[in-house]
Amino acid sequence: NAGVMQNPRHLVRRRGQEARLRCSPMKGHSHVYWYRQLPEEGLKFMVYLQKENIIDESGMPKERFSAEFPKEGPSILRIQQVVRGDSAAYFCASSPTGRETQYFGPGTRLLVL
Amino acid sequence: SQELEQSPQSLIVQEGKNLTINCTSSKTLYGLYWYKQKYGEGLIFLMMLQKGGEEKSHEKITAKLDEKKQQSSLHITASQPSHAGIYLCGASGPGNQFYFGTGTSLTVIP
Numbered sequence: 001n002a003g004v005m006q007n008p009r010h011l012v013r014r015r016g017q018e019a020r021l022r023c024s025p026m027k028g029h030s031h032v033y034w035y036r037q038l039p040e041e042g043l044k045f046m047v048y049l050q051k052e053n054i055i056d057e058s059g060m061p062k063e064r065f066s067a068e069f070p071k072e073g074p075s076i077l078r079i080q081q082v083v084r085g086d087s088a089a090y091f092c093a094s095s096p097t098g099r100e101t102q103y104f105g106p107g108t109r110l111l112v113l
Numbered sequence: 114s115q116e117l118e119q120s121p122q123s124l125i126v127q128e129g130k131n132l133t134i135n136c137t138s139s140k141t142l143y144g145l146y147w148y149k150q151k152y153g154e155g156l157i158f159l160m161m162l163q164k165g166g167e168e169k170s171h172e173k174i175t176a177k178l179d180e181k182k183q184q185s186s187l188h189i190t191a192s193q194p195s196h197a198g199i200y201l202c203g204a205s206g207p208g209n210q211f212y213f214g215t216g217t218s219l220t221v222i223p
Binding site: 004006033035042043044045048055056058059091093101102103104105106107109 | 146148153154155156157158161201203209210211212213214215216
């Protein structure tokens with residue numbers, strides 16, 4: 001059973017470009033969480049999704065950020081018009097149902113030049 | 114919102130020594146998780162505690178959740194270089210959010 005997969009592992013973007021981060025949950029997991037880890041800071045919750053539904057996006061910046069988890073395919077975290085402050089490690093986690101142990105992917109490290 | 118404070122922030126120990134990391138919550142914990150993050154990598158799930166007074170062990174790592182369910186400790190016996198990394202406690206918030214502690218960076222000197 002493969003673990004949570006994220007790609008790309010590293011992503012470099014120039015200011016103003018778009019960043020798309022992908023997360024494939026573990027097999028059988030229908031809940032996905034996205035977190036951001038800024039340099040020298042802790043992990044912060046961004047959004048919690050189920051298939052085709054956003055359950056809680058209270059940790060997501062109001063502008064430029066969006067997330068989806070379609071019926072088929074990976075969950076996508078999209079950052080439009082990236083700025084240098086978006087440089088961080090973005091982790092996704094999955095669980096079989098809500099409120100259970102979350103299993104984390106290796107993260108995507110975004111660098112905005 | 115729930116806050117999780119970890120102590121110490123960083124720890125440097127000689128190989129073979131025992132150590133303890135604490136996680137204190139501003140609110141009652143209904144589920145406390147311990148993760149380990151190796152530098153530059155993702156999080157590895159260690160264990161989960163739910164009941165007050167619960168204690169779990171895996172290899173040389175033991176975690177406890179106190180009776181009042183507002184504090185947890187992680188104890189490593191006879192530390193090894195492979196134990197080095199950042200230890201994070203995490204807990205579910207009142208909504209759907211999940212909060213992480215401030216993290217404890219552990220260095221084990223061979």
